[in-house]
Amino acid sequence: MADIAALEKICSQTRRDIVRMVHAVQSGHPGGSLGCTEYFVSLFHHIMDHNASDFDMDGKNEDLFFLSNGHISPVYYSVLSRAGYFPLEELNTFRKLNTRLQGHPTTHEGLPGVRIASGSLGQGLSVAIGAALSKKQNKDPKTVFSLHGDGELQEGQIWEAALYAPANKVDNLIMTIDANGQQIDGSTDDVLAMGSLAAKFEAFGWTVLHIENGNDVAQVVTGLEEAKAHTGKGKPVCVIMKTAMGAGVDFMEGTHEWHGIAPSDEQLSNALSQLEETMGDY
Numbered sequence: 635m636a637d638i639a640a641l642e643k644i645c646s647q648t649r650r651d652i653v654r655m656v657h658a659v660q661s662g663h664p665g666g667s668l669g670c671t672e673y674f675v676s677l678f679h680h681i682m683d684h685n686a687s688d689f690d691m692d693g694k695n696e697d698l699f700f701l702s703n704g705h706i707s708p709v710y711y712s713v714l715s716r717a718g719y720f721p722l723e724e725l726n727t728f729r730k731l732n733t734r735l736q737g738h739p740t741t742h743e744g745l746p747g748v749r750i751a752s753g754s755l756g757q758g759l760s761v762a763i764g765a766a767l768s769k770k771q772n773k774d775p776k777t778v779f780s781l782h783g784d785g786e787l788q789e790g791q792i793w794e795a796a797l798y799a800p801a802n803k804v805d806n807l808i809m810t811i812d813a814n815g816q817q818i819d820g821s822t823d824d825v826l827a828m829g830s831l832a833a834k835f836e837a838f839g840w841t842v843l844h845i846e847n848g849n850d851v852a853q854v855v856t857g858l859e860e861a862k863a864h865t866g867k868g869k870p871v872c873v874i875m876k877t878a879m880g881a882g883v884d885f886m887e888g889t890h891e892w893h894g895i896a897p898s899d900e901q902l903s904n905a906l907s908q909l910e911e912t913m914g915d916y
Contacts, residue, residue, distance in 0.1 A: 702758020756789025
C-alpha cells in the first residue's frame, strides 16, 4: 500500500506512459486516460485487495475492477503493468498487430487484469452487478469496483442496471463516474444534458458520494476509502468524481478535442517536459 507521495510519483509516470503509448502508434484516447490517472493509481496501488502475481478470471477473495468506458485503455494498461500484472515492456505493443493491448480491452488474448471486453459503452455496470451478486452468493466478502464516463451514462442499459442494483441490495458494489463534462463531440451538456446525476442515483436508491477533485490523489484515496466504509449497508455506492479531461498536460486539459487524437512529436516533447519521470520509462 503506497503513501500519497508515492502515489503522486506513480501518477506522473503513468501520464508519461499514456502520452508515449498513444504517440507511438498515432492512435488512442489520451484525454480521459490522463483525467482518470489518480483514480486508477489509487485503486490498484492503495485501495483494492488484489493479486497481480496470480491472476485468474474468477478473482475469488479479491476485490474486482471492471472498466466500462474501455476506450481509456492506455491508463488501464499502464497501471496494470506497473502493478505487476504483465511485463512493462509489453506497453510497446499498444494497438499493434497481434497485441494483447488492443485499443479497447479484450479477453480472448488473455491479458492479466482484464476480465471483460469493454469496447461497447454502457455494459460495465451490468457485469459489475453480476460479479458482485456472485460474490455475495459465494460468501466472498470482497468489493467490486467499476468506472464509467459521464457521457457513457447516456446509454440506456446503464439506467436499467442502476435500477436493478438497489432493488436487489447489491451493497458490495462501488460505481465511480468520471464526471469530466466532456465527450467525443463536445460537452456532455451540449450533447445530451443529464441534469443532476446525484439526484437520479439517490432517487434510485444508491448511496451517493462525491470527490470534488479527482485529480488530487489524496482526495481520491479519501473518497474511495469512504465509499468502502459504506459497503455492506444495504445499498450500492455511487461515487461522482469530478476530473479534467487531459489533466496534467496543459494544452490537453479541459477540452474534448483530446478525447481521441494523438500528439505530434513536438506535442509529445512538450507533454513529457511537464511530467516527471519517476519510475523509469518503458
